[in-house]
Amino acid sequence: MKALRFSRKPAKFAAAMVAGRLSPGAGAKVGPLALRDVDPPDLPGPGWVRVRPRLAGICGSDLATIDGTSSRWFEPIVSFPFTPGHEVVGELDDGTRVVVVPVLSCVARGIDPPCAACAAGRINHCERIAYGQLEPGLQCGFCESTGGGWSTLMLAHEQQVVVIPDALSDEAAVLVEPTACAVHAASQVQAGRVAVIGAGAIGLLTIAALRRAHEGLEIVATAKYPHQRALAAELGADVVVAPGELDRAVRTRTSSMRLDNGQLGGGVEAVVDCVGSADTIAQALRITAPGGTIHAVGMPGVTTVDLTPLWQREISLRGAYAYQRHDFDTAIELVAERDLGRLLTATYPLRSYEDAIAHAASAGSRGAVKIAFDLRSERERDRI
Amino acid sequence: MPRPGFVLDVDKSTPPILFHHGESLRLEKLPAGRSRVLYPGEPLPALEDVDASIRHALDNPLGDSQPLRALLRPGMKLTIAFDDISLPLPPMRKPDVRQRVIEAVLDVAAAAGVDDVHLIAALALHRRMTEAELRHAVGDRVYDAFAPSGNLYNHDAEDLDNLELIGTTKHGEEVEINKRAATSDLIVYVNINLVSMDGGWKSTATGLSSYRSLRHHHNVKTMQHSRSFMDRHASELHSSNWRMGEVLRNSGIKVFQIETTLNNDTFGTSGPMSVLQKREWEWTARDRATFIGMKAGLDRLPVKARRKIFNSWLAPYGVTSVQAGEVEAVHEVTTANVFKQQLVTIEGQTDILTMGLPYICPYNVNSVMNPILVMCLGLGYFFNMYRGQPLVREGGVVIMSHPTPWEFNPVHHPSYIDFFEQVLTETTDPAELEARFEKQFAEDEWYRHLYRTSYAYHGVHPFYMWYWGSHALQHLGKVIIVGGEPRSVRRLGFTPASTLDDALELASDVVGRHATITHVHNPPLVMADVR
Numbered sequence: 001m002k003a004l005r006f007s008r009k010p011a012k013f014a015a016a017m018v019a020g021r022l023s024p025g026a027g028a029k030v031g032p033l034a035l036r037d038v039d040p041p042d043l044p045g046p047g048w049v050r051v052r053p054r055l056a057g058i059c060g061s062d063l064a065t066i067d068g069t070s071s072r073w074f075e076p077i078v079s080f081p082f083t084p085g086h087e088v089v090g091e092l093d094d095g096t097r098v099v100v101v102p103v104l105s106c107v108a109r110g111i112d113p114p115c116a117a118c119a120a121g122r123i124n125h126c127e128r129i130a131y132g133q134l135e136p137g138l139q140c141g142f143c144e145s146t147g148g149g150w151s152t153l154m155l156a157h158e159q160q161v162v163v164i165p166d167a168l169s170d171e172a173a174v175l176v177e178p179t180a181c182a183v184h185a186a187s188q189v190q191a192g193r194v195a196v197i198g199a200g201a202i203g204l205l206t207i208a209a210l211r212r213a214h215e216g217l218e219i220v221a222t223a224k225y226p227h228q229r230a231l232a233a234e235l236g237a238d239v240v241v242a243p244g245e246l247d248r249a250v251r252t253r254t255s256s257m258r259l260d261n262g263q264l265g266g267g268v269e270a271v272v273d274c275v276g277s278a279d280t281i282a283q284a285l286r287i288t289a290p291g292g293t294i295h296a297v298g299m300p301g302v303t304t305v306d307l308t309p310l311w312q313r314e315i316s317l318r319g320a321y322a323y324q325r326h327d328f329d330t331a332i333e334l335v336a337e338r339d340l341g342r343l344l345t346a347t348y349p350l351r352s353y354e355d356a357i358a359h360a361a362s363a364g365s366r367g368a369v370k371i372a373f374d375l376r377s378e379r380e381r382d383r384i
Numbered sequence: 385m386p387r388p389g390f391v392l393d394v395d396k397s398t399p400p401i402l403f404h405h406g407e408s409l410r411l412e413k414l415p416a417g418r419s420r421v422l423y424p425g426e427p428l429p430a431l432e433d434v435d436a437s438i439r440h441a442l443d444n445p446l447g448d449s450q451p452l453r454a455l456l457r458p459g460m461k462l463t464i465a466f467d468d469i470s471l472p473l474p475p476m477r478k479p480d481v482r483q484r485v486i487e488a489v490l491d492v493a494a495a496a497g498v499d500d501v502h503l504i505a506a507l508a509l510h511r512r513m514t515e516a517e518l519r520h521a522v523g524d525r526v527y528d529a530f531a532p533s534g535n536l537y538n539h540d541a542e543d544l545d546n547l548e549l550i551g552t553t554k555h556g557e558e559v560e561i562n563k564r565a566a567t568s569d570l571i572v573y574v575n576i577n578l579v580s581m582d583g584g585w586k587s588t589a590t591g592l593s594s595y596r597s598l599r600h601h602h603n604v605k606t607m608q609h610s611r612s613f614m615d616r617h618a619s620e621l622h623s624s625n626w627r628m629g630e631v632l633r634n635s636g637i638k639v640f641q642i643e644t645t646l647n648n649d650t651f652g653t654s655g656p657m658s659v660l661q662k663r664e665w666e667w668t669a670r671d672r673a674t675f676i677g678m679k680a681g682l683d684r685l686p687v688k689a690r691r692k693i694f695n696s697w698l699a700p701y702g703v704t705s706v707q708a709g710e711v712e713a714v715h716e717v718t719t720a721n722v723f724k725q726q727l728v729t730i731e732g733q734t735d736i737l738t739m740g741l742p743y744i745c746p747y748n749v750n751s752v753m754n755p756i757l758v759m760c761l762g763l764g765y766f767f768n769m770y771r772g773q774p775l776v777r778e779g780g781v782v783i784m785s786h787p788t789p790w791e792f793n794p795v796h797h798p799s800y801i802d803f804f805e806q807v808l809t810e811t812t813d814p815a816e817l818e819a820r821f822e823k824q825f826a827e828d829e830w831y832r833h834l835y836r837t838s839y840a841y842h843g844v845h846p847f848y849m850w851y852w853g854s855h856a857l858q859h860l861g862k863v864i865i866v867g868g869e870p871r872s873v874r875r876l877g878f879t880p881a882s883t884l885d886d887a888l889e890l891a892s893d894v895v896g897r898h899a900t901i902t903h904v905h906n907p908p909l910v911m912a913d914v915r
Contacts, residue, residue, distance in 0.1 A: 245805040252802045257830045 001040050002350055002380045003151030006065065007032045008080035013068050020067025025361025027067035028354045033084075035350055041147045044133050045110060047158050049092055051100060052381055055174040055347065056149030057087030057372040058360040060202065061299050062141075066357055071301050078142040079135035085149025085373070086141030089164065089173035098161040099176045099332075100154075102139035103322050104146065108157040109134050124184070124322035139322070150350065150373055152381040162328045165336075172341030174372050178202055179331035179340060182209040185297045185320035187327070191269035192218065195250055195287055197243070199223035199232045200363065201343060201370045202297060203274035208338050210272070211236025212330075220253055220268065222246045225364045235338060243283075250287040263309070267292060272320075276300035285309040295320045347374035386426035389728030389910050392663075394419035399664045401903055403740030403884075405867060406753060406787045407690035409660075409679050410740065412884045419901040420734075422775075423663060424910035427649035428725050430702020434481070438488045441642065441706040447713025452489065452572070452640055458497035460569040464489055465539075465562075465592055468507035469517050470746035471576040472646055477698040481644045483523035485574045485706070489642070490526065502564050503536040506573070506591030508598065509835070509842035510747065511796055512538040517750070541594040541842065542832050549596075550635045553627040557600035562592040566637060575643040579769070579909060580614045580722045583643045584715035585629025586622060593628075595826050595844060600624060604814040607851045608858055612768035614911060616719060629711060641711040643718040646701040648725055648908035657697065661908050687789070694743040695750055726911040727771065733914060735899035736891050737776035738884070739766045741786040742907055747841065747849070752793040755872040756800050756849050758786050763863065764852030766906060772914040775902055779861040781891040783884070788868030788876075795839055799831045803846035804875060812877035814854035822847050861894040 009032040016031025027033070043050070062084050064070040086102035105123035106114030109132025117125035130136035137143020140154060147154035164173050182205035189210060194217060196207055207221055221237035222245075223229040232240045241249045251258050256266035267289035273280050276298030282305050284294045290313040297320045310317060323331075335341065345368035348356035353373070360371035375381055392398070400411035401421055414421070431437045442452040449455075456462065466482045469475075486503065493501060503522065505513050518536065519527045530536035539562050540546065548566040550559040565571050565588070573591075577583045590598065600606075601624035607613065609620040616622045632639065651657040656678050659671045667675070682690050705721040707714045743753060745761040753761070762784040767774065776782060792801045807821050822844060825831065831843025856863075863878040864887045873880040881887035891899065904910060 239806065239810075241805060241809070248802050249806050251830065252806060252824065252828065255824075255828055255830070257833065258798075 001038060001152045002378060003036055003038045003083045003147065004033055004350060004353055005036045005038065005081045005083055007034070016066060017068030020069060024067060025063065025358040028357035031066060031068065033066055033353070035353060040153050041145065041155050043155060044145060048155055049158055049161060051088065051090040051092060051098065051154050051156050051161065052152065053085065053088050053090040053149045053154060053375045054097070054170045055089050055372045055374055055376070056085040057174050057178065057370055058356060059087055059178065060200070063357065063361050064299060064301060067361070069301060070299070074138075074142070077129050077136050077138045079137050079144040082137065082142050082144050083148035083151045083154065084141050085151065085154070086139045087174055087177040087372070088140070088149035088154070089170050089176070090149070090154070092161070097164050097170075097173070099164055099173050099328065100140060100149070100156050101160045101162060101325060101328055102141055102177065104129060104134060104137055104139055104143055106132070107159050121324055123324055150353070152375055152378050162332070164332060168332065168336060169341055170376070171344045172335050172339075175205070175335050175340045175343055175370065176328060176331045178370075179205050179209065179335050180323040180327040181297070181320070182206040183213070183327045183330045183334065184323040185272060185295055186210045186213045188295055188318065188320055189214065189270050189272065191292070192216070193253065193268045194219055194270040194272060195246060195268045196221040196237065196272045196274060197246065197280045197284060198274035198298060199228035200274065204228070204231050204235055204343060204369065205340065206272055206274055206297060207232055207237050208235040208334060208340065212334055212337070218253070220246070220249055225367070227367050228364060231343070231369070246283060247287055254289070262286065266290075269293070270295065272297055274298045278303040278305050281305045285315060288313070288315045290314060292316070293318055343369040344372055345369050347372050349374060350378060386428055389423050389425035391728070391730050392421040392423060394421065401664055402660065402905070403738070403785045404742035404907070405740055405785045407687060407694050407743045408682050408787070409675070410785060410867070414901060414903060415888070418898060419903065421903045421905055422728060422730055422910055422912055423905045424648055424908045425725060425728065427647040427702060427908075428704050430647055430704060431706070434484055434703045434706070435488065437703070437706045438485050441708035442488060442492060445640070445709025446707055446717060447710030449640065449709035452708065453492050453496060455570050455638070455640060456493055456496035456498050460498055460500065461567065462493055462498050462501045462570050462572065463565045463568040464501065464503045464572045464574060465506040465565060465588065466503065466521065466574040467576050467582070467587075467591070468505045468510055469513050469521075469749045470510055471582065472578040472699070472701065473744050473746060473749070474650065474697050474699045475520065475749065476646070476701045478520065479523060480521050481576060481646070481703050482521045482574050483526065485642050485644065486522055486526055489572050489574070501530070501535065503530050504562060504565065504592065505538045506587065507539050508591050508593060509541055509595065509845050509848075511835070511839045511841050514839065539592055540836055542836050547594050550637065551631045553631050555624070555627060557624060557628060558597055559589065559628045559631045560594045560597040561588065561632070565592050569638065571637065571639045573639055573641050575641070577643050577645050577718050577722055579726070580616065580719050580911065583641075583718055584616065584622065584625065585632070585711055586625040587641065588632060588639055589625045589628035595842070597628070602848045602851060604818050604851050604854045607854045611855065612770050612774070614768050615771045616715070639711055640708065641714045642706065642708040643714050644703055645705045645718060645721040645725070647704045649701050650699045650908040652700045691743070691752070723911070726909050727913050728910055729913045729915060730775065730902070731915050733773060733777040734775060734780065734902035735777060735895040736781045736783060736888070736901045737767070738783045738901060738903040739785070739906065741766070741784050747845070748793075748796070751796045752791050753786075754792045754797055754800055754804070755788050755790065755876055756804060756846050758784070758788050758865070759876050760849035760852045762786070762853070763856035764849065766904060767853070767856040769904070769906070769909070769911040770914050771911065774859055775904070775912045775914055776860065778859050779894070781862045781864065781894050782856065782860055783864045783866060783887045783891065785866040785884070786868055788865055788872045790869055790872045796841060797846070798834055798840050799825055799828070799843040800841070800846040808875050808877070814850055814857060817850065818847060862891060864890055
């Protein structure tokens with residue numbers, strides 16, 4: 001079978017770091033990601049199924065991995081070599097189309113009794129993601145045992161698959177997993193007014209999820225590019241401004257006072273940071289009202305930021321990682337309601353992975369939102 | 385004898401015409417056979433003895449008014465209000481005519497034994513004047529005599545304790561003005577009437593008022609029905625102010641109006657700037673060399689250095705008249721004197737109106753001409769410099785020349801930044817942005833704080849700038865800015881062009897390929913009397 005494999009090769013990893021800094025996505029050309037002929041993975045045990053990916057999206061966390069910018073935090077919770085790809089719509093051996101809930105929790109790992117979080121349904125809080133019958137890996141796409149969506153075959157536990165309606169196209173279904181992330185993040189927000197930083201795929205989906213979850217919520221969003229601006233407004237943002245204009249937009253919306261250095265006296269009750277850079281976290285800290293909450297949805301990585309406002313204004317900084325199983329039900333509805341499949345801008349075959357990664361890494365400036373691999377025409381797909 | 389303004393028909397022998405271009409200058413060749421240039425009149429003779437003319441005006445008031453000295457008595461409250469930093473443009477060389485008038489008024493007041501005197505910069509919702517600016521306007525002697533004791537200050541339209549609601553006009557317009565002025569036995573208002581819009585009841589009813597009062601005439605409907613606001617009798621802006629004046633008068637408030645007019649000597653008759661008020665075909669070899677050198681030098685300098693040079697320019701205006709007495713009688717004479725200098729008859733409208741916008745407008749003295757002010761200067765002031773009918777026909781095109789940088793002075797124009805970033809991105813329609821956003825900006829506490837304690841224009845002020853151009857926006861088929869920063873120009877809702885030729889090409893989509901063109905050679909100031 002064909003698979004893009006990410007191996008533990010320190011020299012190539014270093015080369016990817018350098019290349020990625022020079023040109024986003026360039027890590028795919030020189031780093032440890034390569035297209036391979038590999039043996040199909042073995043089913044770990046009963047309850048596991050084979051999934052033939054049809055479309056598999058490219059996520060920001062994938063790009064960070066490929067360009068060598070992701071945190072070392074992940075080292076013990078991934079296993080090499082792994083096949084990336086956790087935004088997957090595929091089909092089972094019997095042809096049933098499914099999306100994969102990639103989080104590898106206690107059930108998938110054969111851990112019984114499950115940890116307290118999994119027992120409570122909070123699979124994204126699983127405390128055993130490096131244990132059990134599988135190699136370490138927080139999700140499919142980062143675990144050697146399961147493979148990932150950037151291949152012609154991957155494995156999933158039967159509790160990780162969600163059957164999708166016939167009416168939902170593959171192009172729409174591949175947006176379900178990131179939409180579930182957005183749904184989960186939106187469910188955490190408790191505010192009358194929120195600022196959403198970033199209008200890439202996850203930012204746009206979060207705006208749509210916030211609008212669905214909180215009808216009266218006022219959403220102020222940032223967007224860098226014209227197509228992002230239009231989509232953000234269409235998906236539910238009340239105000240869309242350029243990133244550099246957000247502080248002033250929040251000030252006027254909240255009638256806050258503004259000090260000489262630009263910091264606000266007040267701010268919004270909640271900020272959803274869908275970028276996760278040092279700049280956006282610092283901006284979030286500037287515009288969050290005392291007692292408010294910053295929801296970190298975009299994967300932050302290693303950042304340097306002045307946390308004084310966090311302390312002085314008693315701001316909460318809260319992560320928003322993945323989802324719970326029920327978020328997928330909401331996500332499927334949301335994808336259908338808002339026709340989110342249109343956010344899929346382009347697809348590539350596996351052999352063109354360097355172009356695909358480059359496109360995804362510069363999606364905004366190229367007028368794109370979501371880039372995915374299209375596995376439906378891969379020759380090896382039906383030979384297994 | 386100064387030559388009056390006139391209209392030049394452009395032919396093949398016409399040299400390139402001067403266009404102001406912010407802190408720079410351009411020479412543009414206008415198409416022969418279909419272009420004309422409206423030139424201002426040469427500076428009228430200045431009064432030989434300004435101080436004597438002022439004293440004469442105070443002693444010989446116009447209309448139903450006693451001489452100033454007869455209105456003054458010991459123990460009375462006297463308030464002298466004066467025009468703020470927005471007049472004149474550019475600022476005038478010392479002594480400023482306000483200083484001369486105020487000193488004369490104070491002499492008469494002192495002789496009459498009046499010792500309760502306040503001086504107020506009637507700035508309405510404009511920014512406060514700095515000490516240096518106040519000193520320039522009233523002179524050191526007056527400043528040092530009154531400011532330290534707190535008797536010379538800027539009007540504060542947000543100081544609710546010091547505003548007084550006088551009444552309501554028959555149109556339901558609330559009239560609220562500065563309490564000190566309202567409770568004085570006499571208000572002496574000292575004007576510089578640079579253009580025909582200035583003065584009259586607009587001085588007190590606008591200059592000393594509040595947002596509560598101003599909103600009744602500083603709005604889209606009023607501005608679209610002021611055709612133009614430079615023509616008092618065709619201006620709804622003035623009609624509203626006159627109604628408010630009636631309320632003031634009927635309430636017993638006494639105003640002794642002093643209005644002064646200036647000539648067109650904006651750039652002087654000697655020195656490098658003087659070439660800017662000469663007619664191009666009369667430029668000598670020395671003038672050409674001066675212009676080329678000046679332009680080359682300016683274009684090499686960073687914008688801040690250029691701005692500093694221009695902002696330091698003080699015009700050598702001559703004072704051409706002083707009128708005093710009853711408001712309306714004074715204003716009629718004043719307006720006639722303004723027209724005598726600025727009004728030029730021109731036959732018929734044009735398809736394309738071109739204008740070179742200079743570095744200064746009423747709201748960026750010692751500051752930055754931001755894109756909103758570019759719009760206001762071009763489509764507000766220059767477009768409205770007409771009597772009769774607009775110089776450009778309905779559905780025609782205005783081509784303005786200005787660099788239109790995406791730049792704001794954050795101290796002077798904080799709400800402008802937000803207006804540009806948050807309002808114009810939503811809509812450029814004056815009525816829509818008025819309905820959706822004006823109240824929020826007008827009542828914003830931060831803007832209010834900066835207006836009262838710093839040097840910021842009031843939060844609502846950028847809206848007024850946009851309303852000022854609303855008649856033009858309603859009238860025109862297209863607006864093009866030559867040499868402007870494209871993203872700023874687009875944010876304004878206009879079309880950027882690199883050159884005048886490109887702009888004319890773009891304009892042809894709207895008015896055809898053989899459209900007539902009229903260029904207003906302004907400044908020095910010229911107003912079109914369109915027949």
